[in-house]
Amino acid sequence: MRMIAGRILALLPVLFGLCVLSFLLLAAVPGDPVTAMLGLEADPIAIAALRAKYALDDPLPLRFLAWFWQVLQGDLGRSIQTGRPVTAMIGSALLPTLQLALAALLVSLVIAIPAGVVAATRRNGPSDFAASLIALCGLSLPSFWLGILLIMGFSIALPLLPSSGHVPFLADPWEALRHLALPALTLGAAMAAATMRMTRATMIEILSADYIRTARAKGLPGRRVVWRHALRNALMPVVTLVGLQLGQLMGGVVVTESVFSWPGIGKLTVDAIFARDFPVVQGTILVTATLFVLINLGTDLLYTVLDPRLRNRR
């Protein structure tokens, strides 16, 4: 408990730093941010109203404190474009993003874990070479290009899956899955490459451990030794990597959502940037980065729960 409390406390300055940086991003807009938002031809009364609303004539530290106080109360301001509260906009975009992130995670695990295990058990064989080569290529493949190739293959050449859009799962589960397939595969493939490499490396190490030799000597079937005895322990570092990747996914969705017009937080961010809707940009960046930090903390804590040696360490 002390350790968990310590980790959470150590996070507070980082979260405060995130707030400062997210605020400064808007303050860094060259020239007058109100003119940048409304354009040069804007009505002077509208400009004055917006300047008053954001207290832009106040000194920067005072503006930050006022904004920070609002953020602490869960108020990220209102969209300039739609007038809707930013928190509500983020709230409705968050669900599709989480749906996509979890589907991508599932895709990556389904590909990576069996491939990593097979590569490790047939080390230096043709399947190991093929799996390692594919993983290396996967790490170098820009995800948006893979997305475009998948659209060309499965939406244009073979019109099997839709290339864009989102259908809520409860409205039509089959259509929801069809719309989810390509973006999840795009995002999951990049994750799978790293997870596969990690699974392979840890499996190789564990397969040479004494207790595996003992299990084999006792006459346990090979499959049982690999999948139940070795894999269970090999998954420890993989869990950490997957957790960290889940955090990275929060950034990766920005591009994938734009390719597939997926109405998540990434697309909301990019659309807001083009609309110069800075409260939305500020809000999405702050929320995504906070989620990223919290997911990383969750991974750390999960690792401690899974590994009793870390739990007892002072």
Add this chain to the structure above:
Amino acid sequence: MSAIAMRAPLWLRLLRDPRAALGLGLVVLVLLGALAAPLLPGAETPDFMATLAAPDATHWLGTDDLGRDTLSRILAGARVSLLVGLCSVGAALLLGGTIGLVAGFFGGWVDMVLMRLMDVLLAFPGILLALGITAALGASVTNTVIAIAVVNLPVLARVARGQALALRELDYVKAQRALGFAPLTILWRAVLPNALSPILVQASVLLAASIITESYLSFLGLGVQPPTPSWGNMLRDAIGFLDQAPWLAWFPGLAIFLTVLGFNLLGDGLRDRLDPRD
């Protein structure tokens, strides 16, 4: 490994490793392509008589909707990608390396303040931070370099700090202190030269990541702006012609893939060859 092999120069040891040699080959190919770009006109010259032409003997990789030669644009894009990658990693190396070395060498409150700042930057997913910075500063080549440099900064600072922390405890550094040399002199003469290898290896790996980040930003319309060709903005333009001219999406993506693969393989090879256990 024999003593003779250990004494072989780095490039020779890299060439003996097939994966590193492939990486080096790909990087050299991209560099040559970038250098050759001015010899191939047509990157920014429209030819309305040859719009969306499929790859043939005249236009090896086809043309785009304005009749511009795809090969010329890809080579011109290589210049932009390498320029942005090298400048952003170079800037991060200079600033992040300095921050990390100073933090690790001096320790105490200097270390705490500098590294907490770096922690805040690391708390953002890289692409999101780059997006935020380009959104604030505006889309241009210079701002893309700045954005990617800021993303790379904390990574290099962490590596440099780790090196400085380890080196400051070594006897030859302590001896310089005992001889009365100024801390900055010790940092410059004793710590920096010995910390440089791992920092440079990390920088080479970051080059690949920076090229991908630049292509992401340009693809989203927030990086290099048309008509300057970059692989990312070429793919963005290709989206509208996927059914009529798929080659517009194949080749720029392939260029990014091969370049990043080259830098990844080279980075892996460098790391292995510079590892003292090698």
